[in-house]
Amino acid sequence: MASLTCTNFTLLTAAAILLQIAGLSLFVFGFFPIKPALSGVSGPESFHPSSCDSIEVQNFTALHPDQLKSLYQELSEIPPSYDRLILMVIDGLPAEFVIGRDDQPPSKIYKDAMPYTQSLLANKMALGYHAKAAPPTVTLPRLKAMTTGSIGGFLDVLFNFNTQALLEDNIIGQFFRIGWKMVMLGDETWLKLFPGLFTRHDGVSSFFVKDTVQVDNNVSRHLSYELYKNDWNLLILHYLGLDHVGHLGGRTSTLMGPKLKEMDEVIKLIHSSIIQNHKQTLLVVVSDHGMQENGNHGGSSYEETDSLALFIGPKHSHVSVSPTDVVTINQVDIAPTLSLLFGVPIPKNNAGYLITDLFHPLQDHELLRAMELNSLQLLKLLEAQTTHSTCKSLYLDAISLHKSWKMKNDLRSATNDEFTNTVFAYNEFLKTASQQLSHTATDKPMGLLAIGVTTMLLSCIIFLFLLFKLIQETYQNLKIQLSEAFIAIIIIILVLSMGSSSLVEEEQYLWHFMTSSFFLISLHKTFKSKSMNKIKTPILISIIIISGRVLRGWHQGGVNWTHLPDISKSLENSSSFYIKLLQILSVFVILILCFCTLSSLKSYVVISIMGSYFCVGLLVLNYVMKYQGDGDNDNDGILAAQMIYGLIVGLTSVMVVGSPWIISFYLKDLVLKIKDCLYLSGIAYVFGWCFLQLLLQKPVNSMPISLLLVQILATIFCGSDRGSDFKQWVEIGAIYYLGMAGHFSLGNTNTLATIDVAGAFIGISTHSTVLSGLIMFVITYASPMLSLLSMVMLISMKDINPNLKNMGQLLKTILGFPCLVPLGLNSVLLVAYTIILLLMRNHLFIWTVFSPKYIYVVVTTVCVLVGVLIVASTVTYIVSVVFLLRHRFYKHSTS
Numbered sequence: 001m002a003s004l005t006c007t008n009f010t011l012l013t014a015a016a017i018l019l020q021i022a023g024l025s026l027f028v029f030g031f032f033p034i035k036p037a038l039s040g041v042s043g044p045e046s047f048h049p050s051s052c053d054s055i056e057v058q059n060f061t062a063l064h065p066d067q068l069k070s071l072y073q074e075l076s077e078i079p080p081s082y083d084r085l086i087l088m089v090i091d092g093l094p095a096e097f098v099i100g101r102d103d104q105p106p107s108k109i110y111k112d113a114m115p116y117t118q119s120l121l122a123n124k125m126a127l128g129y130h131a132k133a134a135p136p137t138v139t140l141p142r143l144k145a146m147t148t149g150s151i152g153g154f155l156d157v158l159f160n161f162n163t164q165a166l167l168e169d170n171i172i173g174q175f176f177r178i179g180w181k182m183v184m185l186g187d188e189t190w191l192k193l194f195p196g197l198f199t200r201h202d203g204v205s206s207f208f209v210k211d212t213v214q215v216d217n218n219v220s221r222h223l224s225y226e227l228y229k230n231d232w233n234l235l236i237l238h239y240l241g242l243d244h245v246g247h248l249g250g251r252t253s254t255l256m257g258p259k260l261k262e263m264d265e266v267i268k269l270i271h272s273s274i275i276q277n278h279k280q281t282l283l284v285v286v287s288d289h290g291m292q293e294n295g296n297h298g299g300s301s302y303e304e305t306d307s308l309a310l311f312i313g314p315k316h317s318h319v320s321v322s323p324t325d326v327v328t329i330n331q332v333d334i335a336p337t338l339s340l341l342f343g344v345p346i347p348k349n350n351a352g353y354l355i356t357d358l359f360h361p362l363q364d365h366e367l368l369r370a371m372e373l374n375s376l377q378l379l380k381l382l383e384a385q386t387t388h389s390t391c392k393s394l395y396l397d398a399i400s401l402h403k404s405w406k407m408k409n410d411l412r413s414a415t416n417d418e419f420t421n422t423v424f425a426y427n428e429f430l431k432t433a434s435q436q437l438s439h440t441a442t443d444k445p446m447g448l449l450a451i452g453v454t455t456m457l458l459s460c461i462i463f464l465f466l467l468f469k470l471i472q473e474t475y476q477n478l479k480i481q482l483s484e485a486f487i488a489i490i491i492i493i494l495v496l497s498m499g500s501s502s503l504v505e506e507e508q509y510l511w512h513f514m515t516s517s518f519f520l521i522s523l524h525k526t527f528k529s530k531s532m533n534k535i536k537t538p539i540l541i542s543i544i545i546i547s548g549r550v551l552r553g554w555h556q557g558g559v560n561w562t563h564l565p566d567i568s569k570s571l572e573n574s575s576s577f578y579i580k581l582l583q584i585l586s587v588f589v590i591l592i593l594c595f596c597t598l599s600s601l602k603s604y605v606v607i608s609i610m611g612s613y614f615c616v617g618l619l620v621l622n623y624v625m626k627y628q629g630d631g632d633n634d635n636d637g638i639l640a641a642q643m644i645y646g647l648i649v650g651l652t653s654v655m656v657v658g659s660p661w662i663i664s665f666y667l668k669d670l671v672l673k674i675k676d677c678l679y680l681s682g683i684a685y686v687f688g689w690c691f692l693q694l695l696l697q698k699p700v701n702s703m704p705i706s707l708l709l710v711q712i713l714a715t716i717f718c719g720s721d722r723g724s725d726f727k728q729w730v731e732i733g734a735i736y737y738l739g740m741a742g743h744f745s746l747g748n749t750n751t752l753a754t755i756d757v758a759g760a761f762i763g764i765s766t767h768s769t770v771l772s773g774l775i776m777f778v779i780t781y782a783s784p785m786l787s788l789l790s791m792v793m794l795i796s797m798k799d800i801n802p803n804l805k806n807m808g809q810l811l812k813t814i815l816g817f818p819c820l821v822p823l824g825l826n827s828v829l830l831v832a833y834t835i836i837l838l839l840m841r842n843h844l845f846i847w848t849v850f851s852p853k854y855i856y857v858v859v860t861t862v863c864v865l866v867g868v869l870i871v872a873s874t875v876t877y878i879v880s881v882v883f884l885l886r887h888r889f890y891k892h893s894t895s
Contacts, residue, residue, distance in 0.1 A: 003473050006808030009466065013819065016462035017865065020827060023455030027834055028858065030448040031841070032851070038384055041169040041177075042345035046377060047075035065179030072178065073343050076373065078366050080343040081359075082313065084281040086235045086270055090263055091139065091187065092243030092297065094251075094290035095308040097260065099128040113260035116268040117285075120312055127357055130328040131309035133289050134438070135300040135848050136752055139189055142288035142307070142331065147171050147193075149335030149350025151438050166193040171335055173197070174344040175234055183226055185219045186238030199232065204240065205766075212248065212255060216241035220266060227273040239263060246295030247758040253295070271312060282341065285310035286334065293562075298752030300848035301559070307331060311358055329355055330434065336377070340370045346377045351437035353378070353430035356423075364419055365409065368402055371426035375399075378433040391433045398425035453834055460827040467824045470816045471729060483521050483726075487733040490514040491825060495832040499840070501849040505559040505751075508744030512552040515741045518734060519545050522718075522726075540714040544738075547707045547714075551745035554704050558749035568700045568747065579699045583624045586694060586702040590709060591617045594687045597713070597793075601676060605662055609680075612651050613687060619644050620694050628699060641763030644695055648688045655684035656874055660881035670886060671800045674814075677878045682793025685870070686712075689789055693782045696759050696775065701746050708742040708783055712790045720797040728798060732791065732821040739787025746783060750853040755780055781863045788867025791818040792874055807883050815875050819868050826864045833857050 004012070043060045060068060073080065095101075097110045098117060105111060111118055120126035133142055134151050145151065147170040172194050175182065181199045184190045188203030204218050216239050226235055242263065245255045267285060274281045290306040291297045297304045309329060332352030339346045340354055354374050359367050379395050401422040408414035497503040497510055523541045556566035571579050594613050598606050623644060627637035659677040667673045686709070693705045712735055719731040748754050760776040778785070795814050833854060840850050 004466075004469060004812075006806075006812040009812050009816070012462055012466055013823075016459045016466075016827075017823070019455050019462070020459035020830070020861070021865075023452045023457075023459060024830070024834075024858065024861065025452075026448055026455065027452030030445050030452060031837065038169070038348040038381065040348065041173060042348050042377070044071060044075055044345075046345040046348075047072075047373060049376060065177060069178040069343070072345065076340075076343055077369050078340060078343065078362065078373075081341045081361070082280050082282040083342075084233050084235075084278060085338065085342065086237070086274075086281060086283045088266070088270070088283065088285045089143075089186070089236070089238040090242055090285065090287050090308070091238065091240045092246050092289060092291050092295075093263075093287035093308050094303060095128070095130045095287070095306045096290075098308055098310065099130070101306075109257055110260060113257045114264040114267075116264050116271070117310070120267075120271065126310055126312040128311075128327075129309040129355070131286065131307045131331045131334065132328055133305045133307045133331045135298075135305065136852075137289035137297045137299065137304040138752075139187065139288050140193075143189060143193065144168070144170075145331045146286065146288075146334045148347050149332045149352045150347070151332065151351055165195050168349055169347040170194075171338055171344065171347060172234075174339065174347065175342070178344060180233035181231055182234040182236070183232045184236040184238075185222050185226070186236070187240055190236060190238060200226075212241045212244045212259070215239075215244065216259075216262065223266065223269065227270065227277070230278070237266070239266070243291070246291040246297075248295065250295040251291060251293050267312070274313075281313070283312040284334075284338070285312065292753050294754075296753045296755065296757065298755065299559075299852065300751070301753070304753055309334060311355075327357075330438070332434075332438070336374050340373065346374060348377070349381060350377060351381070351434055353427075353434045356427075365406070368405070368419075368422060368426070371423065371430065372399070372402060375426055375429055375433070378430065378437065381437060382433055385437070391429060391436060394425070394429040394432055398422065398429050401425050449838060453831070453838065456827075456831050456834060460824075460831045463820060463824040463827045467729070467817075467820045470820060474816075475727065481525070483518065483525055484730050486518050486521055487730055490518065490737065491828050494829060498833050498836045501845045502560070504849055504853050505749075506557065506561065507750055507853075508555075508558055508741070511737070511741040511744060512548065515734075515737045516545060516548050516552075518737065519548070522734075537718050540718045544711050544714050544718075547711050548738075548741070551704055551707055551711075551742065554701075554745050555747040558744070559751060571700050579702075580625065583628075583694070583699055583702040584621060586706040587617050587621045587624070589706040590687060590690050590694070593709060593713060594683065597683055597687075601680065603663070603666065603676075609651075609655065609683075612647075613691075616644065616647055616651065616688075616691050619647065620691050623695060624699070624702075635765075638763055638765050641695060644691075645763055648692050652684045652688040656681045656877075660878045660885070664882060664885045670882065673882050674800060674810075674879060675796045677882065678792055678796035678875065681874055681878065682790065682796055685789040685792055685874075686786065689782075689786050692778070693786075696762055696779050697746065697782065698756060698759065704742070704745050705782070708738070708745070708786060711738050711742075712787060716790065716794050716797055719794070729817045729821050732794065732817050733825060735787045735790060735794065736784075736822050736825055739784040742783030742786070743781070748780060750849070750856055752852050752855070777859070777863075781859070784860065784863050785867055788822060788864065788871065791822075791867075791871045794818065795871075795875060807879060811876060811879055814879075815872055818875075819872055822864050822868055826861055830857055830861055 060071070063071065097106055098114060099121065100106045117126070121128055134145065144166060147166070148168050150168065172182070176197050182197060184194075184198045184201040184203070186202075186204060188205060191198070191201055191203045202218060202222060204215050219237055219239055223237070226232070242256070242259045245253050245259050249255060267283070270283055274283060286309050287307040289297050290304050292299075292301060292303050309331070330352055332350065333355055334352070336346045336350050336352050337355045337358060339350075341358060354370060356367065356371070359370055362370070375395055375398060379391070382391055401418070402425075405414050405418050405422045408418065493514065494510060497507070503510065519541050523538060523545070526537050526541065550567070554567045556562060556564045556569070571582070591614065595610055598610055598613075619640070623637070623640050627634065627640055659680045660673070663673055663676050663680070667676060690705055690709050694702055697705060715731065715735050715738065719726040719728070755776060756779050757776070759779045760772040762775065764771055764775075795818055798814070800810070800814060834857075837846075837850055837854050840846055
């Protein structure tokens with residue numbers, strides 16, 4: 001078969017990349033569409049079984065707010081229970097901190113921190129519920145759930161960082177239409193969701209998680225003034241400090257107790273004001289989500305979905321609910337409950353059902369009317385979203401019993417049993433309908449999804465074809481050895497494991513096992529080979545295996561086994577001295593490795609580069625010792641971090657851009673020039689990236705960074721031996737696998753909860769979505785990107801054919817495997833998991849396990865594409881400059 005030219009090779013690779021991006025985009029926006037919502041808003045028609053009063057429905061928007069309010073009260077037949085609402089959101093507060101868990105009261109430290117709230121619960125002046133939040137457990141979709149009653153789309157997790165105005169029917173809009181004056185203090189997400197609806201507001205950024213004090217002071221400083229005023233009907237307070245405390249120090253942070261005490265004082269101030277000044281005010285204390293032990297959230301674990309709903313008002317003393325009872329509701333139940341308590345229509349897309357405990361002061365016919373209105377709204381939504389529903393019969397049964405009860409009640413012959421049976425029938429329908437709506441799979445455009453999958457599959461085939469062609473052209477002997485076959489076996493096993501939710505949750509075990517197995521096979525092969533280097537290579541492979549075992553034990557488990565002991569937990573539970581010691585050791589390990597790799601270059605430039613990296617190491621060390629932790633949001637800490645950013649970026653840029661110009665002055669050999677330039681650029685990328693990670697990663701992850709570097713360098717130097725049996729594509733595959741295993745060694749999992757939000761604000765004084773998002777990506781994909789950047793150094797260690805005078809053929813030879821192997825391996829995993837996700841679209845764990853994993857697969861693809869682009873651009877730039885200078889030199893010498 002004829003070999004491909006460099007131009008054809010490049011064009012096919014670029015076409016495959018574009019096809020992959022196009023196919024992936026089609027699939028993502030087809031599989032994760034914004035959940036369909038009924039347009040328009042609920043009006044007078046929501047109080048009738050049918051929309052026969054079309055004139056009234058058409059003209060209600062033209063009514064004055066006071067007239068509309070009176071119309072709603074007349075049609076609903078339920079008097080409003082309250083006339084003012086205070087909605088206090090404590091971001092990230094787990095319900096068990098306030099009302100306990102599994103029939104057990106909250107732990108003493110939390111109970112003692114909120115004495116006033118506990119007294120309200122004990123005296124039945126407050127009703128507390130575990131409000132189950134649906135994943136993803138981040139703020140934006142949870143606020144939407146509480147105000148619209150609808151289950152948001154999964155991609156709301158992405159819009160959490162770029163909030164848009166909420167166009168869907170919601171209780172805030174309903175309150176505004178009846179003339180309510182509303183005030184909002186706290187998280188500016190409310191202002192973005194409901195622009196122009198608040199009479200007064202003071203918003204704060206929710207993303208600058210380093211701030212645990214001022215972010216709440218900005219809310220409380222207005223509170224006394226607003227409680228004194230009587231010109232509002234709704235006051236929203238969104239406190240962010242507790243969530244920030246969690247991100248910084250986890251549930252057991254020393255700041256958690258004082259922060260809960262602060263929130264208790266706010267509740268006390270509000271409740272005291274209600275009792276004295278305005279008794280018809282309802283205080284609702286809610287949280288948008290809970291948090292894991294490490295303080296993060298986003299996933300579907302109990303700790304993350306266990307949010308709080310606390311109703312504090314004068315009418316709860318009639319309810320016979322013990323404060324120790326564990327009652328669970330859904331977060332979406334808040335919207336219909338508040339709608340009916342305050343006399344406005346239930347939002348059109350609500351999937352929740354009312355909390356009947358809060359309606360107990362109502363008369364029997366009023367409670368049944370409230371349940372009827374909720375049932376009518378859910379039935380309309382069911383009929384609009386599904387072609388058939390098993391709930392219709394339950395609704396008809398409840399309506400029939402209700403009519404029978406009303407007839408007998410008018411005749412004063414209705415019994416208590418008949419009322420109870422009617423309530424039970426309504427509850428049966430409401431719960432069933434709510435559950436069905438919450439689990440209704442969004443209709444997916446199968447044609448669009450099929451095109452997306454086909455396009456990605458075509459891209460994968462092109463990558464594998466090009467890789468096979470390159471192997472065929474490069475190696476005369478195509479006999480497959482065990483180590484080479486094992487690269488493919490790893491992919492096959494990973495693909496097969498993707499169909500199991502448990503193996504997706506614990507994927508890290510497969511990566512660690514497979515990489516260790518590969519290097520054990522390589523070690524065995526080394527002992528059997530006739531290589532002259534029977535000492536160096538086995539030692540290097542042994543170092544890789546030992547380092548891998550340490551990394552395997554650094555963070556335990558992904559989801560199910562996180563409670564087991566591991567190295568990171570032991571360090572965090574011990575004195576901080578040991579973590580600081582490991583951080584110092586990691587800095588010096590990376591510095592020593594940097595100096596050792598640089599020492600092989602015979603140039604005066606090396607001394608200045610060594611000095612520059614020594615300065616970087618000292619600055620990182622100074623930051624680690626002085627600012628990392630509680631002080632890294634100080635002005636000095638921010639400035640120190642920014643200085644390190646600038647030095648790393650500047651040094652890397654100078655080394656990569658300047659190397660071909662500088663080295664060309666003292667080296668005449670074309671091959672040596674290219675190799676030295678690539679070697680220097682590879683060092684710049686690898687060590688600059690490692691120092692950056694020492695700055696950004698959690699302190700406990702400093703040693704894993706240095707161990708990952710040891711593994712990658714050892715693999716590169718193993719393959720650089722002239723007698724090595726490693727084929728280049730196998731070596732690249734091994735480095736890629738090390739990067740993926742290292743991803744989990746840094747504590748990452750396939751749940752969104754392990755994303756380090758706090759680290760994304762190091763060196764940033766104010767919130768920037770772009771900058772913080774970029775830093776978050778750098779932290780999360782530290783290991784895969786390190787393995788990809790190391791390809792530049794790996795290329796420099798390989799022999800280059802001096803007879804290749806054509807620049808295109810040279811680029812194809814040295815760039816082929818470093819680009820195609822990561823692209824090909826990732827493409828196989830991407831296509832396989834896309835097909836599995838499509839097959840699992842109706843699986844019970846589609847939104848809690850498979851979809852979060854797919855988000856990681858997509859971002860990993862972005863990481864691979866970015867890494868390959870950096871490698872290809874660097875190599876092309878260096879080769880082009882060297883050839884340009886060579887051409888100029890010959891032209892000058894001949895003239």
